[in-house]
Amino acid sequence: DAGVTQSPTHLIKTRGQQVTLRCSPKSGHDTVSWYQQALGQGPQFIFQYYEEEERQRGNFPDRFSGHQFPNYSSELNVNALLLGDSALYLCASSGGTIYNEQFFGPGTRLTVL
């Protein structure tokens, strides 16, 4: 049973560019959450998708947007990249019979130059 997968593993962009990160949830899960983890900090909640809609959002600007597809996979888009967007972006999935546990992927390391 594959766990949560994310792509790409690493990404380097320059300021002002746009980036798309991808996530496939664990089999049987229907909810995907995205987090930003700056170096040496705890993850911060960006938003959560359920039934192809954004259900909950953290304190992030509109430059951060997302999408969920009918197969429950998800994308995170960040526009007009800033140096401060450099971080590890984590995807977590939940659902099924253990609704209150989130399973995390390995993350995508984004570097903005």
Added chain:
Amino acid sequence: GDSVTQMEGPVTLSEEAFLTINCTYTATGYPSLFWYVQYPGEGLQLLLKATKADDKGSNKGFEATYRKETTSFHLEKGSVQVSDSAVYFCALSGDSGGGADGLTFGKGTHLIIQP
């Protein structure tokens, strides 16, 4: 808003020592509480959880009890091993359950166990 405060690291212990990592929280309602662990070069893994007051979560020799009166969820282990070296995160979710709400994390505690 919700918040989690955990002790700053790094915490350095000798093998077989007793471990306590403090965690306190601020939240409305009745959140669920979690400890996640991040081993070097790996992703976050759920270590244990508790969903209501006085619940005790346990896994791999680690324990934590949900104390609503002190808004705490301290992580303990009786005898640590070198393999326990990792970063530990305390987290909470709103009272609709962790699958429905985004998690609020503490800053993490880096644990180093020396042989």
